[in-house]
Amino acid sequence: MQTAPAVETSALRKSYGNVHALRGVDLHVESGSVFGLLGPNGAGKTTAVRILTTLLLPDEGSARVAGFDVVRDAAKVREHIGLAGQYAAVDENLTGFENLEMVGKLYHLGRGQPAARARELLASFDLSDAADRLVRTYSGGMRRRLDLAAALVARPPVLFLDEPTTGLDIRSRIELWNAIEALVSGGTTVLLTTQVLDEADRLADRIAVIDQGLVIAEGTPAELKSQVGGERLDIHLCDEQRGEEAVVALASIASDRPFLEDGSVRVPVAERRGTIADAVRQLDDAGIAIDDISVSTPTLDDVFLKLTGHAAEHEGEEAEAQAR
Amino acid sequence: MTGLRYGISDTLVLAKRSLLRIPRQPDLLVGFTVQPILFVLLFVYVFGGAVGLALPPGLTYVDFLIPGIIVQSIVFGGFVTALGLADDLKKGLIDRFRSLPMTRSALLTGRTLGDVVTNSFQLVVMFSVGLLIGFNFSSSVGEVVAGILLLLLIGYAFSWVFAFIGLSSSSPEAANAFGFTILFPITFVSSAFVPVDTMPSWLQPIAEHNPFTYMVNAARALFLGIPAENNVWLALAWTLGIIAVFAPLSAWKYRRVVAQ
Secondary structure (H helix, E strand, C coil), X not given: CCCCCCEEEEEEEEEECCEEEEEEEEEEECCCCEEEEECCCCCXXXXXXXXXXXXXXXXXXXXXXXXEECCCCHHHHHHXXXXXXXXXXXXXXXXXXXHHHHHHHHCCCCCCHHHHHHHHHHHHCCCHHHCCCEHHHCCXXXXXXXXXXXXXXXXXXXXXXXXXXXXXXXXXXXXXXXHHHHHHHCCCEEEEEECXXXXXXXXXXXXXXXXXXXXXXXXXXXXXXXXCCCEEEEEEECCXXXXXXXXXXXXXXXXXXXXXXXXXXXXXXXXCCCHHHHHHHHXXXXXXXXXXXXXECCCHHHHHHHHHCCCCCCCCCCHHHHHC | CHHHHHHHHHHHHHHHHHHHHHXXXXXHHHHHCHHHHHHHHHHHHHHHHHHHCCCCCCCCHHHHHHHHHHHHHHHHHCHHHHHHHHHHHHHXXXXXXXCCCCCCCHHHHHHHHHHHHHHHHHHHHHHHHHHHCCCCCCCCHHHHHHHHHHHHHHHHHHXXXXXXHHHHCCCHHHHHHHHHHHHHHHHHCCCCCCCXXXXXXXXXXXXXXXXXXXXXXXXXXXXXXXXXXXXXXXXXXHHHHHHHHHHHHHHHHHHHHHCC
């Protein structure tokens, strides 16, 4: 495994007129990892990907992909990347096979390679049966799989997936997730943008939360979740009247003050292991009967809400959409 | 040298892509076959009788029309480029191509080269129809070949005009409207379908100096053996001028459009 980061940006800025899409973004993506860029519409995710894939020049700052500067060595960068997702696309008037073969030729793969690679990818994305059909007859999920296959034709070490599952139904989404996971196990570095918190949570080793052109948090999914307060025991008592007594009894095992909510006692805990048993023992000693007890883990939705002050997917500015 | 070799192979790959589009889109296929044939037949059999009266003795309307209508068709042959580019921009395919290590100019040179092939096909269709309904070449083989080459060059020049239109349009539909409202009338105010001296006197100078008139007159001279005067050179100069202006202009527009 290489030691150089697969993607590194420093103080990246980009404006479209008055719209500041990126306001100084620093990213660091380790080789062989999956990095999730999470944010609402208009947060600057697509602008970042477009700069990293040499489609757009930054106004200020610098970025290196696979060790090459995206401005000075743009041609070298293009030899080492694949792009799929929201804006990359496939030709509807060609068959699946023709699309992949064409991309292989444009990557300048050796003689015979484009066709062989096209067949191989069609097979691994479960598109062999549709290989000779025009893409305009494909379903949305099939198109996205072909799009992802097209990004992989040259076995690029760094793969950019811009909202790869936007607009897909849940079944196609899971199929695509499986395909991405299979890739990563092969050592490809993936930078993935998404508005879907589950997607980042499921696929990414590290996540940067981006909002209004700035990275507002970064870490592993677990680290981000712990920023919102980590895990929590939810205890429902047989007798709700004894809530205050339970709060006092459980204070010694809590990482933060327990509180009452919706008739349950909520107990923030630092460590999941053993806490249920501890809680049961404490309440038993105090003579308080438990109706139900469970551990709840904060979701990235909670993280997002806490960090940005607004929920994901709803209040996204349409800055990028307008600028296009 | 590697750069040049890749430039050529990338252009050919994309020209092939542009050509594959035609048989797969029935409306385009109709545009390249049925439509020109229909126009030839309509003009010859509907207007031929009336217009024929205004022609110099010895010149039939079929002979007069075929070079004119071929110039018009070939000029619009580049339309595939405008539609294709506008479509690629809209669907995001341009981003895919630009993220590949291909020669970036191949996207434009591939399309315009593809047009040369479709234009050749159009020439075959239209000359065949013409010959079936009485058109005759009345010049030397050398002149006919020169005429065909001039037509292909004219078609190539207008591919660049259409590339510019396609890149300047927000959608394929807009490109269509733009092309037909601007270019279509200009091709009519020329010697393509009627002799210029039958037009009102105020319109005649416009028609006479319309570059389409030079091109049509040049084609007539080369296919029918009519004295060419300066028409062949003027047509060639205009054609090369259009390429010199619109090829760089399209390249510039392309860089601007994709940088957004």
